[in-house]
Amino acid sequence: MNTPALADSVRMAGDAVEILDRRVYPFEVRWVRCATSEEVATAIEQMVTQSSGPLFATTAGMTLAAREGRHEPPGRAAARLRAAGERLIATRPTNNHIRDAVHAILAATADGPLAEAAGEELAEAVAEAAAGHDAAYWARSAALGGHAASLLPDGARVLTHCWADAYLIATVRAAQEAGRRLSFVCTETRPYLQGARLTAATLVEMGYTPTLITDGMVAAALADGIADVTLTAADRVTLDGHVINKVGTLGVALAASAFGVPYYALVQAPDPLAPTAADVVIEHRDGDEVLHVLGTRTAAPGVTGYYPAFDTTPPRLVTAIVTENGVYQPGQVKESLL
Amino acid sequence: MNTPALADSVRMAGDAVEILDRRVYPFEVRWVRCATSEEVATAIEQMVTQSSGPLFATTAGMTLAAREGRHEPPGRAAARLRAAGERLIATRPTNNHIRDAVHAILAATADGPLAEAAGEELAEAVAEAAAGHDAAYWARSAALGGHAASLLPDGARVLTHCWADAYLIATVRAAQEAGRRLSFVCTETRPYLQGARLTAATLVEMGYTPTLITDGMVAAALADGIADVTLTAADRVTLDGHVINKVGTLGVALAASAFGVPYYALVQAPDPLAPTAADVVIEHRDGDEVLHVLGTRTAAPGVTGYYPAFDTTPPRLVTAIVTENGVYQPGQVKESLL
Numbered sequence: 001m002n003t004p005a006l007a008d009s010v011r012m013a014g015d016a017v018e019i020l021d022r023r024v025y026p027f028e029v030r031w032v033r034c035a036t037s038e039e040v041a042t043a044i045e046q047m048v049t050q051s052s053g054p055l056f057a058t059t060a061g062m063t064l065a066a067r068e069g070r071h072e073p074p075g076r077a078a079a080r081l082r083a084a085g086e087r088l089i090a091t092r093p094t095n096n097h098i099r100d101a102v103h104a105i106l107a108a109t110a111d112g113p114l115a116e117a118a119g120e121e122l123a124e125a126v127a128e129a130a131a132g133h134d135a136a137y138w139a140r141s142a143a144l145g146g147h148a149a150s151l152l153p154d155g156a157r158v159l160t161h162c163w164a165d166a167y168l169i170a171t172v173r174a175a176q177e178a179g180r181r182l183s184f185v186c187t188e189t190r191p192y193l194q195g196a197r198l199t200a201a202t203l204v205e206m207g208y209t210p211t212l213i214t215d216g217m218v219a220a221a222l223a224d225g226i227a228d229v230t231l232t233a234a235d236r237v238t239l240d241g242h243v244i245n246k247v248g249t250l251g252v253a254l255a256a257s258a259f260g261v262p263y264y265a266l267v268q269a270p271d272p273l274a275p276t277a278a279d280v281v282i283e284h285r286d287g288d289e290v291l292h293v294l295g296t297r298t299a300a301p302g303v304t305g306y307y308p309a310f311d312t313t314p315p316r317l318v319t320a321i322v323t324e325n326g327v328y329q330p331g332q333v334k335e336s337l338l
Numbered sequence: 339m340n341t342p343a344l345a346d347s348v349r350m351a352g353d354a355v356e357i358l359d360r361r362v363y364p365f366e367v368r369w370v371r372c373a374t375s376e377e378v379a380t381a382i383e384q385m386v387t388q389s390s391g392p393l394f395a396t397t398a399g400m401t402l403a404a405r406e407g408r409h410e411p412p413g414r415a416a417a418r419l420r421a422a423g424e425r426l427i428a429t430r431p432t433n434n435h436i437r438d439a440v441h442a443i444l445a446a447t448a449d450g451p452l453a454e455a456a457g458e459e460l461a462e463a464v465a466e467a468a469a470g471h472d473a474a475y476w477a478r479s480a481a482l483g484g485h486a487a488s489l490l491p492d493g494a495r496v497l498t499h500c501w502a503d504a505y506l507i508a509t510v511r512a513a514q515e516a517g518r519r520l521s522f523v524c525t526e527t528r529p530y531l532q533g534a535r536l537t538a539a540t541l542v543e544m545g546y547t548p549t550l551i552t553d554g555m556v557a558a559a560l561a562d563g564i565a566d567v568t569l570t571a572a573d574r575v576t577l578d579g580h581v582i583n584k585v586g587t588l589g590v591a592l593a594a595s596a597f598g599v600p601y602y603a604l605v606q607a608p609d610p611l612a613p614t615a616a617d618v619v620i621e622h623r624d625g626d627e628v629l630h631v632l633g634t635r636t637a638a639p640g641v642t643g644y645y646p647a648f649d650t651t652p653p654r655l656v657t658a659i660v661t662e663n664g665v666y667q668p669g670q671v672k673e674s675l676l
Contacts, residue, residue: 026638190552201638205649212628214528215554216586220649254592269340290550293631300364300539303550311558
């Protein structure tokens with residue numbers, strides 16, 4: 001089974017981390033080299049990578065930070081690692097991947113058994129914890145993908161918004177292993193065009209010919225019966241079943257509900273630290289990004305852009321939430337943590 | 339009061355018609371010269387102009403066609419005019435402006451009192467009928483604008499999709515004359531970016547600083563309370579209150595309904611020839627347009643575009659329809675014809 005390019009888009013390269021630049025893929029295959037954890041943080045802020053990418057960038061960034069302190073004495077190396085983790089967490093607030101990756105690595109090392117370790121030992125342990133976190137993410141995504149694929153009958157036409165990354169890849173793989181044919185409709189997902197570029201390219205790499213629509217066409221397409229199922233990742237799911245995901249997801253869910261199409265949200269697990277939507281910070285990005293497409297100005301002079309990067313879909317619009325542990329009604333999703 | 343550029347975007351220039359190219363405005367102010375009514379029809383098909391533009395292009399195209407037959411005998415000149423009208427009507431099926439303009443001009447000339455006139459006399463009469471139709475369109479739009487402005491309280495924040503053209507200009511003028519302050523949120527309206535370019539530019543020309551969002555942000559923006567009112571033109575309104583307008587309107591109306599924001603549709607009159615939505619042909623355009631932005635490829639290789647140019651909003655999602663005769667509940671809109 002072929003591996004799509006975006007399934008391996010963060011890599012260690014000598015003393016640096018290289019991150020595939022998702023702002024230009026697939027038109028350019030450009031890797032951004034980050035020599036320090038600070039450069040990794042900046043790359044995440046600047047959207048060099050997104051979706052699951054920041055998780056892998058974070059574990060790699062923590063590995064770099066630990067290496068940076070490998071000649072430091074106990075205490076100082078651990079403090080450096082904690083500071084790097086705080087910096088990485090501060091990059092983007094809405095998805096909990098970064099926070100969870102930092103906490104997992106710290107709990108296994110500087111905030112756990114290696115609090116008194118010297119830099120060299122800490123660096124080795126962090127590299128190991130980072131690799132373990134990455135591997136666990138793929139394994140959990142694969143479990144999620146199996147559950148999600150069980151919701152897709154043979155021949156299902158799937159409309160997806162933005163780029164569900166590892167969850168989509170795992171779902172497609174599970175459906176393929178089960179011999180189920182699927183077809184896909186992708187929204188282009190302005191302003192970064194993740195759907196037109198990342199989802200579309202990956203599905204092509206996996207053997208499909210996706211149909212592309214603009215973000216404004218979702219309701220018309222669902223009213224016209226173009227899809228049997230709508231499905232997105234979730235950047236965060238609260239314990240009471242709110243789905244926070246790329247802006248536009250709420251419109252997909254509203255249209256799906258209005259026209260009797262199921263809407264499924266994919267997330268490895270709800271966030272135990274977010275009882276409800278008020279506990280999630282919605283990132284607002286620079287409105288200037290709305291005024292451009294791939295760097296070219298598309299808006300008239302004199303306007304201001306507004307860019308909430310995520311939106312919140314209430315449980316009533318969510319048919320089910322698929323986690324690593326199974327398929328849940330949104331009101332019962334916290335049972336996935338038990 | 340200043341006249342926005344798009345309020346005067348079709349003009350006779352000697353023996354030709356010049357049409358402001360809305361595909362590139364405001365980045366370029368380019369006029370497409372059409373020497374024949376056939377060239378006018380092609381320009382309409384190719385989206386050189388849209389919204390109200392095809393109406394003015396049609397009356398100008400009919401004027402050209404009549405001139406083309408000015409040396410022809412009775413009968414042949416009239417037949418030429420009818421053929422030109424059919425060609426213009428065939429350009430785009432969803433909005434009824436073109437059909438109505440052709441029928442009005444023919445009824446006043448070749449299909450009416452001038453059925454037996456020679457080419458020269460017919461050409462003069464067509465030019466007069468065309469000018470009268472244009473003037474009536476502005477007058478009816480102004481009446482509509484007065485009714486629409488009455489729905490917008492001082493300080494109202496208005497979210498609009500695509501480009502409502504003469505109706506929006508008339509509404510804004512009426513609100514300005516009444517001393518009411520407004521502010522605007524525009525959707526960019528992919529794939530042609532009418533909102534980001536035409537609506538935004540015109541509102542800037544009229545003294546505002548509109549806020550731009552992507553088409554996928556409408557639901558999030560309304561959930562966040564960014565607007566008090568949503569308002570679009572309608573390309574067609576059926577006698578039972580269905581609103582056919584630029585694709586994306588249905589999503590706006592769904593979100594407005596979900597979050598308690600009124601949705602108003604503006605149309606001079608419902609279409610007496612369209613009892614319900616099944617009587618309206620929804621134009622599907624070349625899907626390739628979805629794969630590009632302003633001529634630059636934005637989608638991954640290997641995908642297919644899908645481009646329904648309009649969608650249909652059912653009466654239950656429409657707060658009111660504003661016509662030249664007043665404000666109507668969608669179920670009562672046919673009373674506007676009485």
